[in-house]
Amino acid sequence: MTALTSLTLKAALTGLADKSFSSEELTAAHVTAVEAARPLNAFILETPEKAIEMAKASDARRAKGEAGALDGAPLGIKDLFCTEGVRSTAGSNILGNFVPTYESTVTANLWRDGAVMLGKLNLDEFAMGSSNETSAFGPVVNPWRAEGGNAKLTPGGSSGGSAAAVAAELCLGATATDTGGSIRQPASFTGTVGIKPTYGRCSRWGVVAFASSLDQAGPIAKTVEDAAILLKSMSGHDVKDSTSLDVEVPDFASFVGKSVKGLRIGIPKEYRVDGMPAEIEKLWEQGIAWLKEAGCEIVEVSLPHTKYALPAYYIVAPAEASSNLARYDGMRFGLREDGANLTETYEKTRAAGFGAEVKRRILIGTYVLSAGYYDAYYLKALKVRRRIADDFDRAFQKVDALLTPTAPSAAFGLGENADDPVAMYLNDIFTVTVNLAGLPGMSIPAGVDAKGLPLGLQLIGKALDEGTLFSLGGAIEKAADFRAKPARWW
């Protein structure tokens, strides 16, 4: 019998249904894997006792014939989701010992369907970063290493803990969030599948806010089908989030394996950026060939405002962040550093509690929103955002989905891009457009580079058309037959 931790979520759910093993056995195997993987630093908080308790309750439900869609499946939760009675940090010191008295809607949906929580996963502080290095709890280490080397690589960010934990088989799947690429870039760096659904699919209630008009939750999983199963549970209308969409949640898994014959796939020419590694270019060509073989029609499209997406994002996201993070004032929860008066207490608390990247973004956001600069920067960025969304609208009149690389490189070394904020921001060059337009985007592992490191391809869909992405993702997954796994060194 294969190790329980190497099962896909789908296979594990089948095994649980067949009574091949119990959730307690499945969960215990994962708890052991989590403990053995501490050198990866994927978890900020392990909750093994809670996991076993939830697993036992799941086994009892199953014995009574009351098992839900995810019953007994051990998952990891990005520590941006508030979990009732379990410390939630957002990767920051400013939340101190914050223990929510409520549960985020997305995690509540997972528990409703019977899932088991293994713990809280590491992330960039407030999800601001592309390498997990801004976490107050130290960076996550990618389970993948370059062939013949043992340098520590980044798992990407901000959902680095989620991606590393899934890639290292510490959990059957994980929750993640994506504001500019934070699900898809880590998925690409770790050989996992990640989908950011349409803005409004998953409730933001109880998810620590970074940039509210861009933030969206989604899963990181081992396979396209697993991602579909998780997304179905995570999605759904929620009156507590005023931007939550009151639309039916399809059975996403039913789209996996469907024929993609006759679908029109757009290839945006502006995504061929200068300096793109030849291997990524080649993988993209390979992806095009796979979809052609599967019966898709390939169409070149133009998204002329692509190059302006990142600069627009670095106005919109920090502006929203500076407003959202104003709540961390040391008065009602979290850290407090006492000063001589109220203002000094605010200033000292926020200076001590926020890390360098978060401060940088708050300062940019405050600057672009301040008197005299609002129109020149913030309003301008919102207009450029409209231009970017219009580009997609035009492209989607001609095609059903777009195919692009997920990230401009494979996983890089920890510390490599740390000195230059703009170089780090460029990681999101292919992913950020999707957030600005509110569209769904998925990263699928498609191959490895010359050093044996995974590379992902990205599919972008029409709003609320995740189903087509799951069909196409399934087709790429099948054609790529990506079976490489990181060699266990931890």
Place this chain on the structure above:
Amino acid sequence: MAIDAATVRKVARLARIAEPEEKLEALAKELTGIMTWIEQLAEVDTDGVEPMTSAVHMPAPMREDVVTEGGDASQVLSNAPKTIDGFFVVPKVVE
């Protein structure tokens, strides 16, 4: 757009983040680098373009103006740095 140390001092004050005087120059350089990169947005013709404030195409939903939950002070106060008799304790606000 060059951002100088004085501007950083002002913005940090607006953002209620204490930045030590000796860090202002370095921060000014960093922020200038980022804002210079952002300047390229000026190339985009946005005349007559409606600003995009939301990615959802729907009006803000309305609900009945009634209390939905609440009434549990212990939950509200459970993470407070300092409390007395069911109140938050904060530094003096009005002199």
